[in-house]
Amino acid sequence: MPPKSSSSVCLLKKNVLKNIYKNPKPLNMSNEDERLFNASRKCHVCQKYFKKAHIKVRDHCHLTGRFRGAAHADCNLKYKQPKFLPILLHNLRNFDGHIICQAIGKFKHLNINCIPNNMEKYVSFSLGRLRFIDTYQFVNASLENLVSNLAMDGLDHFKHFRKEFTDFFRS
Ligand SMILES: [Zn+2]
Numbered sequence: 001m002p003p004k005s006s007s008s009v010c011l012l013k014k015n016v017l018k019n020i021y022k023n024p025k026p027l028n029m030s031n032e033d034e035r036l037f038n039a040s041r042k043c044h045v046c047q048k049y050f051k052k053a054h055i056k057v058r059d060h061c062h063l064t065g066r067f068r069g070a071a072h073a074d075c076n077l078k079y080k081q082p083k084f085l086p087i088l089l090h091n092l093r094n095f096d097g098h099i100i101c102q103a104i105g106k107f108k109h110l111n112i113n114c115i116p117n118n119m120e121k122y123v124s125f126s127l128g129r130l131r132f133i134d135t136y137q138f139v140n141a142s143l144e145n146l147v148s149n150l151a152m153d154g155l156d157h158f159k160h161f162r163k164e165f166t167d168f169f170r171s
Pocket of ligand 1: 043046072075
């Protein structure tokens with residue numbers, strides 16, 4: 001059983017998330033958004049052109065109300081917020097998964113699911129809305145090789161790293 005303060009935090013987060021998902025923010029369109037919508041010739045979801053038979057709609061984020069772009073009505077209906085938070089770990093199956101699984105038993109009040117390789121190794125498992133995924137099962141190379149390959153095409157691919165570690169890129 002998790003400590004009382006920990007379960008209170010979990011309950012608070014669960015209620016906040018449930019409230020956010022149940023009360024989507026209405027669309028908030030600026031004049032510029034309206035201009036972009038009218039000028040859009042392609043759906044921002046599938047990147048295909050709008051044809052006469054298609055219904056063009058204003059897609060927006062239900063969490064912020066922000067206009068995301070013009071979309072086909074069908075694409076807009078299929079384009080939903082995921083109901084889980086993906087947590088990507090490289091080689092989860094052989095290392096981190098064991099450590100995480102030892103701690104998962106403490107959260108008996110949350111739903112636990114897994115996609116197993118065998119009794120000890122998992123491709124993916126989920127705890128409540130958290131879904132742990134082993135990226136090594138999809139990209140079978142070491143992180144060192146993946147980063148080296150990416151770096152050969154230039155440092156522009158390291159957008160998030162660059163944002164967080166500005167000093168590293170100055171030297
Ligand atoms: Zn579309």
